[in-house]
Amino acid sequence: MNTLIKNVLAVLPNGSTKKTNITIKDDKIFSIGIVPEQFNADKTIDGQGKLAIPGFVNAHTHVSMTMLRSYADDMKLMDWLENKIWPVEAKMKKDDIYWGAMLGIAEMIKTGTTTFADMYGDMDKVAEAVEETGIRAVLSRGMIGAAPNGMAALQENCTLFEEYNNGADGRITVMFGPHAPYTCPPDFLKKVIEKAQKYDAQIHIHLAETEDEVKECQTKYGKTPIALMEDVGILDCGVLAAHCVHLSDADIAIMKKYNVRVAHNPGSNLKLASGIAPVKKLLEENICVGLGTDGASSNNNLDMLEEVNLAALIHKAATLDPLAIPAAEALKMGTYYGAKAVGLADTGKIEPGMKADITLFSMQGTQWTPCYDAVSLLVYSANASMVDTVIVDGKILLDKGRLTTIDEEKVIYEANKCAEKLTGKTLKN
Amino acid sequence: MNTLIKNVLAVLPNGSTKKTNITIKDDKIFSIGIVPEQFNADKTIDGQGKLAIPGFVNAHTHVSMTMLRSYADDMKLMDWLENKIWPVEAKMKKDDIYWGAMLGIAEMIKTGTTTFADMYGDMDKVAEAVEETGIRAVLSRGMIGAAPNGMAALQENCTLFEEYNNGADGRITVMFGPHAPYTCPPDFLKKVIEKAQKYDAQIHIHLAETEDEVKECQTKYGKTPIALMEDVGILDCGVLAAHCVHLSDADIAIMKKYNVRVAHNPGSNLKLASGIAPVKKLLEENICVGLGTDGASSNNNLDMLEEVNLAALIHKAATLDPLAIPAAEALKMGTYYGAKAVGLADTGKIEPGMKADITLFSMQGTQWTPCYDAVSLLVYSANASMVDTVIVDGKILLDKGRLTTIDEEKVIYEANKCAEKLTGKTLKN
Numbered sequence: 001m002n003t004l005i006k007n008v009l010a011v012l013p014n015g016s017t018k019k020t021n022i023t024i025k026d027d028k029i030f031s032i033g034i035v036p037e038q039f040n041a042d043k044t045i046d047g048q049g050k051l052a053i054p055g056f057v058n059a060h061t062h063v064s065m066t067m068l069r070s071y072a073d074d075m076k077l078m079d080w081l082e083n084k085i086w087p088v089e090a091k092m093k094k095d096d097i098y099w100g101a102m103l104g105i106a107e108m109i110k111t112g113t114t115t116f117a118d119m120y121g122d123m124d125k126v127a128e129a130v131e132e133t134g135i136r137a138v139l140s141r142g143m144i145g146a147a148p149n150g151m152a153a154l155q156e157n158c159t160l161f162e163e164y165n166n167g168a169d170g171r172i173t174v175m176f177g178p179h180a181p182y183t184c185p186p187d188f189l190k191k192v193i194e195k196a197q198k199y200d201a202q203i204h205i206h207l208a209e210t211e212d213e214v215k216e217c218q219t220k221y222g223k224t225p226i227a228l229m230e231d232v233g234i235l236d237c238g239v240l241a242a243h244c245v246h247l248s249d250a251d252i253a254i255m256k257k258y259n260v261r262v263a264h265n266p267g268s269n270l271k272l273a274s275g276i277a278p279v280k281k282l283l284e285e286n287i288c289v290g291l292g293t294d295g296a297s298s299n300n301n302l303d304m305l306e307e308v309n310l311a312a313l314i315h316k317a318a319t320l321d322p323l324a325i326p327a328a329e330a331l332k333m334g335t336y337y338g339a340k341a342v343g344l345a346d347t348g349k350i351e352p353g354m355k356a357d358i359t360l361f362s363m364q365g366t367q368w369t370p371c372y373d374a375v376s377l378l379v380y381s382a383n384a385s386m387v388d389t390v391i392v393d394g395k396i397l398l399d400k401g402r403l404t405t406i407d408e409e410k411v412i413y414e415a416n417k418c419a420e421k422l423t424g425k426t427l428k429n
Numbered sequence: 430m431n432t433l434i435k436n437v438l439a440v441l442p443n444g445s446t447k448k449t450n451i452t453i454k455d456d457k458i459f460s461i462g463i464v465p466e467q468f469n470a471d472k473t474i475d476g477q478g479k480l481a482i483p484g485f486v487n488a489h490t491h492v493s494m495t496m497l498r499s500y501a502d503d504m505k506l507m508d509w510l511e512n513k514i515w516p517v518e519a520k521m522k523k524d525d526i527y528w529g530a531m532l533g534i535a536e537m538i539k540t541g542t543t544t545f546a547d548m549y550g551d552m553d554k555v556a557e558a559v560e561e562t563g564i565r566a567v568l569s570r571g572m573i574g575a576a577p578n579g580m581a582a583l584q585e586n587c588t589l590f591e592e593y594n595n596g597a598d599g600r601i602t603v604m605f606g607p608h609a610p611y612t613c614p615p616d617f618l619k620k621v622i623e624k625a626q627k628y629d630a631q632i633h634i635h636l637a638e639t640e641d642e643v644k645e646c647q648t649k650y651g652k653t654p655i656a657l658m659e660d661v662g663i664l665d666c667g668v669l670a671a672h673c674v675h676l677s678d679a680d681i682a683i684m685k686k687y688n689v690r691v692a693h694n695p696g697s698n699l700k701l702a703s704g705i706a707p708v709k710k711l712l713e714e715n716i717c718v719g720l721g722t723d724g725a726s727s728n729n730n731l732d733m734l735e736e737v738n739l740a741a742l743i744h745k746a747a748t749l750d751p752l753a754i755p756a757a758e759a760l761k762m763g764t765y766y767g768a769k770a771v772g773l774a775d776t777g778k779i780e781p782g783m784k785a786d787i788t789l790f791s792m793q794g795t796q797w798t799p800c801y802d803a804v805s806l807l808v809y810s811a812n813a814s815m816v817d818t819v820i821v822d823g824k825i826l827l828d829k830g831r832l833t834t835i836d837e838e839k840v841i842y843e844a845n846k847c848a849e850k851l852t853g854k855t856l857k858n
């Protein structure tokens with residue numbers, strides 16, 4: 001199928017914008033600029049008044065936790081986990097995982113995300129939701145090595161790899177998901193490495209999220225989490241590391257050496273009071289930093305434009321440097337750097353040959369006026385309800401704000417039913 | 430005119446929510462709960478699936494600067510001001526002020542704001558825009574005492590008071606607007622105090638926005654800006670102080686003594702790298718802290734829900750306390766505390782007898798699902814495009830997302846024309 005996006009203001013790989021035409025052949029961007037004579041469009045999208053960006057890459061989330069959005073907020077981390085989140089998670093069945101994933105994917109597509117990296121349990125149900133909805137995903141089975149089901153979870157991650165890696169027309173990649181150094185002892189991590197190497201798969205892990213985690217790791221192992229991971233050998237596998245809030249200069253040097261890619265989650269780090277990651281320093285060291293929402297229960301949404309906005313804002317104040325992360329750089333973090341972070345080389349840029357993963361924002365209305373600089377307006381003024389069209393792998397998943405592969409009403413109905421059953425609460429809306 | 434909002438989920442003054450009915454008689458809220466038998470509604474709004482909050486109070490902005498949105502971003506403060514903002518501002522004519530104000534007011538109404546506190550020049554044109562559009566405003570003439578036109582500006586502030594205070598059916602209040610201690614020497618401030626006392630008017634001023642400002646004030650006067658203001662006598666007038674980012678404990682004690690009310694501008698403070706204000710401490714000292722957007726050229730929008738969200742998020746990370754400012758408290762900062770901050774006692778709460786300044790959010794869609802806690806969802810998950818209805822002084826200014834008193838298309842057209850003329854740029858959109 002050939003699609004033409006005509007007269008659209010496109011954000012180019014260098015961060016500048018240009019009024020142009022984008023042609024799409026099957027799953028790839030075919031050309032940018034004058035429409036090639038031999039190109040016959042099956043579908044033409046009027047790009048007038050729209051901004052085309054590479055689709056957002058949500059580099060770290062737990063999509064099925066969307067089911068717990070607003071269930072418990074403004075609490076201390078361990079109180080929140082032990083008394084609210086874990087008891088409900090323990091009751092979750094495959095159906096809850098599926099409808100939680102559908103709810104989250106619906107939200108992600110509506111807010112312009114084309115790829116997400118996920119870590120949770122019962123990931124076959126998340127993979128199913130990815131297959132059905134047409135989004136792109138990097139999936140890993142979240143494993144608590146210290147839990148009784150640690151080895152079973154590792155086996156599930158292997159099965160997930162065998163059944164789904166490169167599945168859904170190549171839209172699914174599978175990674176291994178040991179949860180964190182404080183939940184996965186070195187012995188367990190070594191077993192994970194063995195399997196990851198067997199399948200030539202990469203690792204998705206939480207690292208250095210809180211001060212307490214770093215302190216405990218120092219006490220127990222005499223090392224920071226990053227240094228411990230180097231020792232154990234995890235970093236040899238290719239690592240997507242979520243959070244990385246509390247890092248020493250030595251940690252950063254190790255990360256650079258092993259090309260560790262970071263999923264920075266500003267919304268979640270602020271909300272859970274984890275702190276502000278040293279992102280400016282990481283970028284200066286040429287470490288790849290993408291952006292993630294984390295789970296919706298600690299955010300409370302999956303809106304990547306908000307993360308891009310936060311990334312542009314908070315590091316200016318944290319470093320007292322108004323040039324710390326300019327708008328165009330924040331947008332790259334939410335798109336191209338995110339794609340690199342989750343290990344995908346062929347998405348995240350509007351460029352011929354790349355996967356046709358594109359989001360169009362409507363530039364109508366007061367928040368886009370006057371438009372001296374469209375990228376500034378996107379990052380600092382717009383919101384995700386202004387997403388008009390979303391294309392993944394060349395297929396239109398959102399058309400003028402309407403989901404084409406998801407029955408949104410049904411998803412909301414089913415998600416509410418699951419949520420009421422899980423929590424015993426009557427929902428207000 | 431009598432209006433009934435039926436079956437709406439309302440945020441009550443204590444921060445809880447309740448499914449109820451709200452009746453409005455002329456400009457005031459008449460009742461909450463069962464509709465009184467004698468009440469005949471001229472207009473009924475179906476509140477099903479909607480959340481009613483007190484309209485947002487934008488406690489600090491420069492609305493006509495909306496004209497410079499995205500004109501210059503990601504720059505050092507003085508470079509930005511001297512080479513970008515001030516040269517364009519010097520060219521602004523009354524028409525630019527008017528259309529800039531109309532553009533900003535259109536955006537504020539669409540995003541749920543019912544009151545704003547403004548400081549700028551040619552404020553008669555802003556007052557005109559307030560009159561025409563039906564919004565509520567607290568206006569002050571921004572005065573640079575050190576500038577050649579300082580005394581003329583003070584005279585304009587007096588004229589503004591005489592012509593507009595309590596104007597537009599009581600929707601306009603006038604304050605005096607000496608810009609800041611670093612632009613208004615003590616002698617000038619004393620002249621402002623004299624006039625403010627003559628008219629029994631309050632003061633709107635920028636205080637302690639940057640580290641440099643505090644240092645310079647220390648060097649020049651041997652005092653912090655707050656202590657200097659106490660000395661000069663400004664704090665006796667009743668003060669709305671914008672920013673207050675860099676405060677000592679002694680400053681906070683002075684602010685408490687004089688009941689200084691703060692307009693906290695998280696978005697602007699982050700974007701300009703001013704720092705993070707000690708808001709948790711201020712609230713603990715029972716100092717009134719409202720929220721503002723500052724001008725759209727340093728934000729880049731007038732979206733108060735984003736400020737509420739930032740206020741809830743950034744102070745958690747800054748204090749490493751996830752309970753620092755809970756969602757309901759952040760919402761109060763954006764509504765009731767804001768009303769108190771700008772000196773209005775009769776708005777900011779959904780309560781009988783208060784002005785009927787109400788915003789309804791549509792709670793449809795994925796971002797509101799599941800709805801365990803509507804206030805959490807509003808603050809952490811929703812966005813301002815979900816505003817459905819806005820009522821100010823009992824009149825509907827936004828009806829199902831449509832502006833009733835503003836021709837949005839014309840405003841955008843005229844604002845773009847002014848912006849092109851001012852900057853010599855051809856606008857992209």
